[in-house]
Amino acid sequence: MTVRSTWPWLVGMLVVACTSFFLKRSDIYLLSLCSVYLMATYGLNLTVGYAGQMSLGQAAFLGIGAYIGAILMTKAGWPFWCVLPVAAIVCFVVGLVIGFPALRVQHHYLAFATLGFNVLVFLALRNEEWLTGGTFGIANIPRPTLFGYPLDTEFRFFWLTFASLGVLMTLLWLLLRSPWGRAFAALRDNPIRAESLGVNITAYTLFAFAIGAAAAGIGGVYYASLVQFVEPGPFHFSTSLMMLLAVIVGGAGRFFGPLLGTVVIILLPELLRASTVPALQFMQKWYLVAFGVAVVLLMVWLPGGLLSLGDRWRRGRVGQ
Amino acid sequence: MSASFLEVNDVRKAYGAIRAVDGVSFAVGPGDIVGVIGPNGSGKTTLFNSILGQIEPTSGHVAFCGEDVTGMSPLELSRRGVGRTFQTLQVFGQLSVRDNLIVAAQEFQGSLGARLFARPDAGLGQAADQMIELFRLQHVAGLPAGRLSYGQQKLIDIAMAFMPRPRLVLLDEPCAGVNPSLVDQLRELLVTLNREQGGSFVVIEHNMDFIMRLCPHVICMVEGKVLARGAPADVQSNRQVLAAYLGN
Numbered sequence: 175m176t177v178r179s180t181w182p183w184l185v186g187m188l189v190v191a192c193t194s195f196f197l198k199r200s201d202i203y204l205l206s207l208c209s210v211y212l213m214a215t216y217g218l219n220l221t222v223g224y225a226g227q228m229s230l231g232q233a234a235f236l237g238i239g240a241y242i243g244a245i246l247m248t249k250a251g252w253p254f255w256c257v258l259p260v261a262a263i264v265c266f267v268v269g270l271v272i273g274f275p276a277l278r279v280q281h282h283y284l285a286f287a288t289l290g291f292n293v294l295v296f297l298a299l300r301n302e303e304w305l306t307g308g309t310f311g312i313a314n315i316p317r318p319t320l321f322g323y324p325l326d327t328e329f330r331f332f333w334l335t336f337a338s339l340g341v342l343m344t345l346l347w348l349l350l351r352s353p354w355g356r357a358f359a360a361l362r363d364n365p366i367r368a369e370s371l372g373v374n375i376t377a378y379t380l381f382a383f384a385i386g387a388a389a390a391g392i393g394g395v396y397y398a399s400l401v402q403f404v405e406p407g408p409f410h411f412s413t414s415l416m417m418l419l420a421v422i423v424g425g426a427g428r429f430f431g432p433l434l435g436t437v438v439i440i441l442l443p444e445l446l447r448a449s450t451v452p453a454l455q456f457m458q459k460w461y462l463v464a465f466g467v468a469v470v471l472l473m474v475w476l477p478g479g480l481l482s483l484g485d486r487w488r489r490g491r492v493g494q
Numbered sequence: 495m496s497a498s499f500l501e502v503n504d505v506r507k508a509y510g511a512i513r514a515v516d517g518v519s520f521a522v523g524p525g526d527i528v529g530v531i532g533p534n535g536s537g538k539t540t541l542f543n544s545i546l547g548q549i550e551p552t553s554g555h556v557a558f559c560g561e562d563v564t565g566m567s568p569l570e571l572s573r574r575g576v577g578r579t580f581q582t583l584q585v586f587g588q589l590s591v592r593d594n595l596i597v598a599a600q601e602f603q604g605s606l607g608a609r610l611f612a613r614p615d616a617g618l619g620q621a622a623d624q625m626i627e628l629f630r631l632q633h634v635a636g637l638p639a640g641r642l643s644y645g646q647q648k649l650i651d652i653a654m655a656f657m658p659r660p661r662l663v664l665l666d667e668p669c670a671g672v673n674p675s676l677v678d679q680l681r682e683l684l685v686t687l688n689r690e691q692g693g694s695f696v697v698i699e700h701n702m703d704f705i706m707r708l709c710p711h712v713i714c715m716v717e718g719k720v721l722a723r724g725a726p727a728d729v730q731s732n733r734q735v736l737a738a739y740l741g742n
Contacts, residue, residue, distance in 0.1 A: 353600045353609040353616040360586050360597045363640075367584035370546070371654065372572040372601035427588070 183430045202328040209335040210397045215420045215432035217389025223426035225382030226362025230414045231288035234295035235265045235387040237409030239394020244312040244404045254318030261391040269387025273380035292411040299406040311405030315398045425479030499524045505554030514540040516718035527695045529709030537718040538698045575661035587640025595622040598654035629653045662694045669701040
C-alpha cells in the first residue's frame with residue numbers, strides 16, 4: 175500500500191461525506207452508522223486480515239465500548255471526550271486477555287473461542303440489569319460538544335464521526351506501514367518461520383487482538399452517542415459475523431477492504447430495498463435474497479474480496 | 495575444527511519406543527561448515543529441531559557459545575544469533591521479496607516499542623537490497639514471494655536466514671527441489687556468505703556432490719545415531735555408510 179494508491183480512496187471518501195450536505199436526516203444517520211461500524215471493522219481487519227487471527231467476537235468489543243460510554247455519560251456524567259480513552263483502554267486490556275487463546279489454538283477453534291466470548295458479553299449485557307439496564311437498555315445518552323459547540327444534530331455528529339474515523343484510519347495506516355505491519359503479515363503468513371526469525375509471535379498476536387479491540391471500543395462510544403440508546407441486541411454475535419463478512423467481502427488484509435466491505439454490507443441492502451428503478455422494484459421484497467446470492471457468488475468467484483479484482487486484472491495483463 | 499561454538503552432547507529424542515535421535519554428539523567451531531548426511535528417516539531433521547527448540551529433546555544438552563540452550567525456544571535462539579531454514583519452503587507468501595528480507599532482520603533493530611515508531615524499512619532497506627543483489631533477485635524484488643517459482647522461493651528462504659547476520663545457521667536440505675545450475679549458485683553463495691559474514695553452518699543435504707564440495711567436515715547419521723564422521727572423502731568411502739545408503 176503506497177501513499178499514491180491511497181489518494182483515490184481519500185478523495186472518494188470525501189466526496190461521499192460531502193453528499194451529506196444534500197442528504198435527508200435518515201441517510202446522514204446511515205452514513206454515521208457506517209462510519210461507526212467502519213471503526214470496528216478496521217480493528218477487525220488488523221486482527222483477521224493483517225495478523226491472520228480469526229475472531230468472531232468484535233461485536234462484543236463494540237458493545238463494551240458502547241456500554242462504557244452509555245454508563246459513564248449518563249450515570250456518572252462524564253464528558254464524551256473523557257469516556258473515549260477509557261473505553262479504548264478497557265477494550266485494549268480485554269482484547270489482550272482474549273488474545274491468549276490465540277496462542278494455543280488457531281482457525282475454527284479460535285473462531286469458536288472468540289464467539290464464546292461474544293456470547294458471554296451479550297449475556298452479561300442482557301442479564302446484569304443493575305448496571306446495563308438489561309433488555310430495557312440505557313437511554314438518553316448525550317451527544318458531545320466540541321470546544322463548547324454542540325454536535326447534537328445528525329449532520330454535525332456525522333462530521334465528527336467521519337473525522338474521527340479518518341484519524342483512526344490514519345493511525346492504523348501508520349501502524350501498518352511501520353515494521354509492526356510487516357511483523358503482523360509475517361505472523362499471518364507463517365508463524366513458525368516468523369518465530370525462527372526473531373518475531374515475537376506472542377506479543378504481536380496479543381497486540382493484534384488488543385489494538386483491534388480498542389478500535390471497536392472507540393466505535394462503541396460513537397455508537398452510543400449516535401443512537402443515544404443502547405441495548406444488547408446490536409452486540410449479538412451475528413453483528414460479529416456481519417463485520418467479518420464486511421472485512422472478507424472488501425478484501426481481508428487490504429487497507430481499504432473494510433471500507434468497501436462495510437459500504438457493501440450496510441448500504442447495498444438499503445439501496446436495493448429503496449430502489450425506485452422500475453426494473454428493480456421487485457428488490458423491495460427480495461433485497462435480502464439478492465444480497466445473500468451476491469455474497470455467495472462473491473465468495474465463490476472472488477474469495478480474496480472485491481479489492482482482489484485489481485490483482486486479478488494485473489495478473490491477467492502480465493499473463494498476456 | 496576450531497574451538498567449539500555449538501556443542502551437541504548426547505542428544506536423544508524418542509517417540510515412544512522409536513528413537514528418532516539416539517545419543518548424537520558433535521561440535522561446530524566458529525566459521526565451520528559441517529554437513530549432515532544420512533538416508534531418509536535417519537533423524538537429521540529431528541536433530542535440527544531438537545537443537546533449535548522446535549521440539550524438546552528427551553535427554554542430552556545443547557550449548558551455544560558456552561551457554562546451555564537445551565529446549566530454548568526458537569525465538570530466544572534467534573536472538574542469540576542462531577538462524578535456520580526448513581526442509582519445506584517457508585517464505586511469507588503475501589509479502590514482497592524485499593519485505594521478506596527486511597522482516598527477517600527487523601526484530602533485531604531496537605525494542606518492540608521503538609519499532610512502532612521506526613522507519614517503514616526499519617533501516618534495513620540497503621541491507622535487503624544488497625542481499626537481493628547477492629542472490630540475483632533484483633527483477634522480482636517487488637513481487638509477492640508466494641508468486642515466484644520454487645527455486646526463487648528457495649533462494650529467498652535461504653537469504654532470509656542470513657539477513658540478521660547470524661552467528662550460526664542450520665540449513666535443512668537447501669538443494670531439495672532445486673535445479674542443478676541453481677545448486678552450484680547456491681554453493682557459491684554459501685561460500686561467499688561464510689567468508690563475508692564469518693558465520694558457521696550446519697547443512698543437512700542429500701545431494702552428495704554439494705555436501706562434498708561445500709563441507710570440510712561431514713557427519714553421517716543412520717537410525718538416529720552417528721555412523722561416521724570426518725573429512726568428506728573418508729565418510730564417502732566408509733563401508734558402513736555405503737551399506738546404509740545402498741544396502742548390503
